Amino acid sequence: MRVAVLAAEAVPYSKTGGLGDVAGALPKALKQIGVDSVLITPCYLQTKGEYLQKIALDDLQVDWRGTSYRARVFYSEANGSPTFLIDAPEYFHRSSIYGFREDYERFAFFNHAALILLERIGAPPDIVHLNDWHCGFAAVEVAKLRRWNSYWRNTRTVFSVHNLAYQGAFGMEELWKLGFGDDFSRNAFAFNGAASALKAGLADADMLSTVSRRYGFEIQQTENGYGLDWLLRQRSDRLFGIVNGVDYDIWNPEADRQLPAHFNQNNFEGKRECKRALLQKFFLPENLDKPIFASITRLTAQKGFELIEQTVGEILATGACFVSLGSGEKSHEEFLQRLRDYAPSQVGVFRGYNEDLSHLIEAGADIFLMPSRFEPCGLNQMYSLRYGTIPIVRAVGGLDDTVENFDRVRGTGNGFKFADFRADKFLEKIYEAMFAYYEPETWRKIQQNAMTVDNSWQNAARKYVALYQMTRQ
Ligand code: ADP
């Protein structure tokens, strides 16, 4: 089976969030189970030069908006699978990866160029696996190409929703410039009086998936459907939830190169060393006995950070520490700054994005907070599990699928989970976790339950293969 994965970001070439982790790891996992997979992703200004040593093509001719655009294509296997990076400076050499008015045009170009590239590099793929709104364009284009171009006749598309909240909306009048002026395309894109690349992907892909089972159900409900729940319900026989995996080559406390010491479920000495290093990093006193609560996140409405704001005072009142890594909405950033000024010996704040620090926090902290309003899958709770940093999560989306509430009597469970989006409910779980933390045997048990969960990509990759096969039925 030949599979081409298209994604707007992919580790290690680019990353702003979980999509990057997933798009980097899935093609590798597919390859490991015998699928002939390639990854196609843009080459950004932010992509490190070490991944751009090999040129695959320097004359990819892309007919685009009435002219002929020549793009360069780099080749790398740094993520463990063959990867083609499309280099079009006009679109991708910018100060950031996303956030421009014409993002829809940038990614429409990427989709179009990726399909032309596939035709250039070999036999047709059986599956083109598209991710999030950035790749909705290709679902429509393949559906159209299939009708008259024999290369594409047997290709099927899978569209994965990593986050329904981002829709890639733009004016309908732009469609013709992007090559989607015909009625078939307009119908696919039309949504709420505008064009939506997400809607196009959902409407025209042969098969749909989301990144957890529970999110797959949630988005079919009006409250969580962003106006697209009707379409998801209509296509529910083609919609499947597959929980993301963890790339244990990158997130493994026994071998993680970012850590000062290593550990596993039978030997926690190294975790103590990491805790010491984490406290030092944030200039906090070296008290290894009190728990460290942590958060690593984009500070957006999705992540429910206000619940942390409402409860962190209680956490600090017990003498525990709180460390935060992230950036985003100004009000949250300012809150963190004030909190740090208020309790400098208990609070560590890093505003911004920092890969190395995210590993040290996962390893050195004791309890990870993730009270999301919604969470399609969530990766940090799974990283936390592997690092024995016990997650407290809200029971939504992938958080519900991957975290099992600890049951004292049976000794089962790997974290703490609450349902209602309410600070008092969250606080109950915070106290419960802290209580368990101070009973070393109980805590060890939870940590061992957490660290031995198998969230490897192999399982998820097999489910994707089954999904790919279903496109033929
Ligand atoms: P989302 O994709 O919605 O942001 P996920 O939990 O799926 O949420 O993935 C977030 C990914 O981004 C994780 O790999 C996490 O470690 C990383 N991340 C988020 N914020 C930061 C940050 N400030 N610095 C470093 N890594 C971050």
Ligand code: GLC
């Ligand atoms: C999105 C979601 C997150 C998910 C990630 C990867 O960014 O917000 O929950 O883990 O995609 O699928």
